[in-house]
Amino acid sequence: KSDTKFMxxxxxxxxxxxxxxxxxxxxxxxxxxxxxxxxxxxxxxxCELVVENYADVMKLLEQGNTVRKVAxxxxxxxxxxxxxxxxxxxxxxxxxxxxxGMNREIFVRAKINLVDLAGSERAAKTGAKGxxxxxxxxxxxxxxxxxxxxxxxxxxxxxxxxxxxxxxxLTR
Numbered sequence: 205k206s207d208t209k210f211m212x213x214x215x216x217x218x219x220x221x222x223x224x225x226x227x228x229x230x231x232x233x234x235x236x237x238x239x240x241x242x243x244x245x246x247x248x249x250x251c252e253l254v255v256e257n258y259a260d261v262m263k264l265l266e267q268g269n270t271v272r273k274v275a276x277x278x279x280x281x282x283x284x285x286x287x288x289x290x291x292x293x294x295x296x297x298x299x300x301x302x303x304x305g306m307n308r309e310i311f312v313r314a315k316i317n318l319v320d321l322a323g324s325e326r327a328a329k330t331g332a333k334g335x336x337x338x339x340x341x342x343x344x345x346x347x348x349x350x351x352x353x354x355x356x357x358x359x360x361x362x363x364x365x366x367x368x369x370x371x372x373x374l375t376r
Contacts (some may be wrong), residue, residue: 206300213252213293214261216268220286220371221342226251227268227288247376252293265290273339286337287346287374306360321347321374341362346374 229251349372
């Protein structure tokens with residue numbers, strides 16, 4: 205006999221001018237990327253909420269999108285000024301009765317990252333000035349870092365080639 209349980213959680217963060225913000229718990233707090241030897245890279249103090257169904261997931265996705273940074277440019281009336289990462293974690297725990305009072309627990313974990321990248325910017329075409337120009341420059345820098353990571357990964361090198369993950373919070 206076995207008993208299986210599932211748990212799904214979501215997080216939603218924004219990367220704006222290389223600053224991390226929690227879209228599910230908005231405020232002025234700037235989040236930090238940390239690394240744990242056992243669990244890997246994570247965002248400290250990022251709100252993680254349990255969801256029961258598709259409607260819960262969509263509600264939180266829509267709620268987070270309402271607080272993302274947007275601005276008007278010559279090319280787009282509501283141009284996204286940030287990148288965002290919506291993460292869905294799914295955990296399955298199965299407990300099997302082995303008899304004689306013995307149980308075996310089996311854990312299966314999956315993580316799906318949905319990433320919405322802000323588009324690359326050409327200042328001359330967007331007409332960006334001041335803060336919007338700075339946002340565009342930061343968008344371009346993080347997209348360039350992502351391109352560098354993808355290029356380094358595609359070149360292989362038998363694991364000896366340096367992959368520049370730490371060049372941007374987006375790639376980290």
